[in-house]
Amino acid sequence: MIHIENLIHQFPDGETTVTALELPNFSAPTGSQWCITGVSGSGKSTLLQCIAGLLQPTKGRLQVNELLLNEATSKELDVWRGNDVGYIFQDFNLLNFLTAEDNILSGAFFANRFTHKEMVQEMNELTTKMGIAHLRHKKPTQLSKGEQQRVAIARALIKKPRLLLADEPTASLDEANSQLVIDLLKQYSESLQATLLITSHEETVIRQFSNRLHLMKRGTHDS
Numbered sequence: 001m002i003h004i005e006n007l008i009h010q011f012p013d014g015e016t017t018v019t020a021l022e023l024p025n026f027s028a029p030t031g032s033q034w035c036i037t038g039v040s041g042s043g044k045s046t047l048l049q050c051i052a053g054l055l056q057p058t059k060g061r062l063q064v065n066e067l068l069l070n071e072a073t074s075k076e077l078d079v080w081r082g083n084d085v086g087y088i089f090q091d092f093n094l095l096n097f098l099t100a101e102d103n104i105l106s107g108a109f110f111a112n113r114f115t116h117k118e119m120v121q122e123m124n125e126l127t128t129k130m131g132i133a134h135l136r137h138k139k140p141t142q143l144s145k146g147e148q149q150r151v152a153i154a155r156a157l158i159k160k161p162r163l164l165l166a167d168e169p170t171a172s173l174d175e176a177n178s179q180l181v182i183d184l185l186k187q188y189s190e191s192l193q194a195t196l197l198i199t200s201h202e203e204t205v206i207r208q209f210s211n212r213l214h215l216m217k218r219g220t221h222d223s
């Protein structure tokens with residue numbers, strides 16, 4: 001469950017600030033699946049980062065399940081994120097010194113509730129489903145963008161999170177892999193009753209979600 005009231009996020013911009021996001025109200029029931037749309041710069045990534053507790057909102061109330069994010073300490077946010085949040089970054093954020101396999105396993109490490117055997121089994125299943133099993137021993141720099149994206153997605157799914165946040169998860173994928181990823185995210189969300197929020201510009205992706213949140217570009221400079 002996500003519940004948002006009067007959320008505002010501003011970034012400093014020289015002497016002034018830029019309002020990246022303003023969202024008066026938003027509620028997503030547990031297990032619901034949403035596509036966040038809006039032109040470039042409308043605040044889609046900012047919203048996902050606020051919901052993941054990666055950005056502290058400037059104003060507003062933001063609750064995810066039992067946790068009130070705007071009042072939580074950074075330690076509470078770290079523990080919660082490690083346990084409950086699967087985040088697929090727009091630019092992947094893979095660790096270049098680790099193999100694809102170790103990058104994926106690292107996604108479950110901080111959840112602290114799986115044995116090594118369980119993590120390896122889940123990693124094997126995910127990489128097979130996603131067609132990247134043969135790439136497990138490669139480093140991210142030896143992979144194409146689309147392959148890196150699938151590694152990033154497997155890293156988010158391995159811990160079976162209650163909240164799945166995916167920032168443009170199909171942006172580097174061809175049509176077939178894009179569909180595979182959307183199907184996989186939806187299946188995970190359904191089977192785990194995990195709330196799923198994805199951002200996308202692509203019509204083919206957007207129309208597969210009946211729940212949509214459209215953000216308007218602000219770009220307002222406030223002194």
Ligand SMILES: Nc1ncnc2c1ncn2[C@@H]1O[C@H](COP(=O)(O)OP(=O)(O)OP(=O)(O)O)[C@@H](O)[C@H]1O
Pocket residue numbers: 011012013018019020021038039040041042043044045046047219
């Ligand atoms: N770290 C930052 N410092 C200052 N301004 C920022 C920062 N990050 C984002 N912004 C600004 O906030 C606004 C929203 O950015 P955001 O990345 O959330 O948009 P978006 O809708 O995800 O865009 P895109 O579709 O291009 O990824 C933009 O005007 C952007 O320039």
